[in-house]
Amino acid sequence: MSAPNSDYDPVEVTPLRADEVERMRDEALAAIAAADTVEAVKQARLHHAGDRSPLALANREIGALPPQARKEAGQRVGQARGAVSQAIAARSVAVEAAEEERMLAAERVDVTLPWDVEPVGSRHPLTTISEHVSDIFVAMGWAVAEGPEVEAEWLNFDALNLGPDHPARTMQDTFWVKPASAAMVLRTHTSPVQVRTMLTREPPIYIACPGRVFRTDELDATHSPVFHQVEGLAIDEGLSMAHLKGTLDHFAEALFGEGTTTRFRPSYFPFTEPSAEVDLLCHVCGNVPGVVETCRTCRGEGWIEWGGCGVVNPRVLVACGVDPERYSGFAFGMGLDRTITGRYEIVDLRDLFDGDIRFTQPFGVGL
Numbered sequence: 596m597s598a599p600n601s602d603y604d605p606v607e608v609t610p611l612r613a614d615e616v617e618r619m620r621d622e623a624l625a626a627i628a629a630a631d632t633v634e635a636v637k638q639a640r641l642h643h644a645g646d647r648s649p650l651a652l653a654n655r656e657i658g659a660l661p662p663q664a665r666k667e668a669g670q671r672v673g674q675a676r677g678a679v680s681q682a683i684a685a686r687s688v689a690v691e692a693a694e695e696e697r698m699l700a701a702e703r704v705d706v707t708l709p710w711d712v713e714p715v716g717s718r719h720p721l722t723t724i725s726e727h728v729s730d731i732f733v734a735m736g737w738a739v740a741e742g743p744e745v746e747a748e749w750l751n752f753d754a755l756n757l758g759p760d761h762p763a764r765t766m767q768d769t770f771w772v773k774p775a776s777a778a779m780v781l782r783t784h785t786s787p788v789q790v791r792t793m794l795t796r797e798p799p800i801y802i803a804c805p806g807r808v809f810r811t812d813e814l815d816a817t818h819s820p821v822f823h824q825v826e827g828l829a830i831d832e833g834l835s836m837a838h839l840k841g842t843l844d845h846f847a848e849a850l851f852g853e854g855t856t857t858r859f860r861p862s863y864f865p866f867t868e869p870s871a872e873v874d875l876l877c878h879v880c881g882n883v884p885g886v887v888e889t890c891r892t893c894r895g896e897g898w899i900e901w902g903g904c905g906v907v908n909p910r911v912l913v914a915c916g917v918d919p920e921r922y923s924g925f926a927f928g929m930g931l932d933r934t935i936t937g938r939y940e941i942v943d944l945r946d947l948f949d950g951d952i953r954f955t956q957p958f959g960v961g962l
């Protein structure tokens with residue numbers, strides 16, 4: 596910077612020459628135009644509009660001019676500085692807007708993306724089918740009854756017309772609970788729940804008994820030492836085999852859909868007389884001639900085994916304190932595990948018990 600112009604009057608100060616001011620202004624405007632980030636604009640402001648910028652320094656030279664030249668130089672520098680600061684203001688608005696746009700684009704959240712990426716749990720088909728079966732019977736006005744899994748031998752066998760010497764005791768391979776003198780077993784069916792109900796309640800009785808049961812079967816693709824049953828018992832005046840058939844047909848339709856029906860085949864159970872095996876109409880071929888012959892699901896039978904049933908043996912009614920002269924009833928029982936494997940063509944029963952969530956997942960939360 597030159598010293599105050601006290602003892603001489605220069606006609607001209609180089610930084611204040613019109614071409615020089617113009618050059619400084621153009622240089623500033625070029626730098627501002629080239630600044631494409633907020634930081635670059637800040638630098639351009641510092642270099643071209645700050646206290647030590649060429650135009651600011653030139654401004655300080657004005658005092659060195661003769662008074663008559665000051666006004667013109669002042670205007671020139673003032674205009675140049677004005678143009679520079681306007682350019683900076685405009686540029687920083689533009690750059691800030693661009694930067695914000697870039698940020699918005701980079702941080703964009705797609706609200707249409709699916710949000711349910713958290714794995715959703717599913718229910719085990721056994722739980723679902725047990726509840727579904729209970730619902731079907733509750734809708735008919737029946738009650739759901741439960742009992743202990745470790746059961747008195749008398750309730751599991753004797754009361755059901757399966758005395759100690761009855762040959763049919765071996766039909767159900769039994770886990771005995773130690774000591775033998777306790778006469779306790781792991782229940783081999785849920786029928787003892789029916790016995791308990793008859794012993795404690797007056798007819799009419801209409802109950803469904805879903806539950807876990809145990810037999811000494813080796814675990815393989817079609818057997819398990821632990822499995823699940825639902826049994827039903829109805830005791831009332833005037834009940835017959837016809838009521839049993841109607842009930843099972845309704846049960847089958849409610850569980851598997853319209854058109855599902857059942858058939859009976861003669862059989863034997865100590866606790867029912869007469870007794871029958873109950874089969875379900877094959878859901879794949881419907882026993883339709885021409886289709887049934889090649890059906891792999893029912894192996895050409897047209898029917899799939901479902902469970903056992905019959906009219907309650909009067910000896911059971913007597914053992915449970917029910918008057919056989921006044922009351923009669925029917926009972927049935929089916930395996931829930933086999934119901935599921937048959938329905939969904941699951942070839943290995945063990946899949947039901949492995950606890951692998953990849954198996955349960957396709958069942959979702961309902962059947």
Ligand code: PHE
Binds near residue numbers: 783784786903926929
């Ligand atoms: N309790 C029999 C079983 O587990 C099933 C059944 C129940 C059969 C009721 C007839 C009547 O094998």
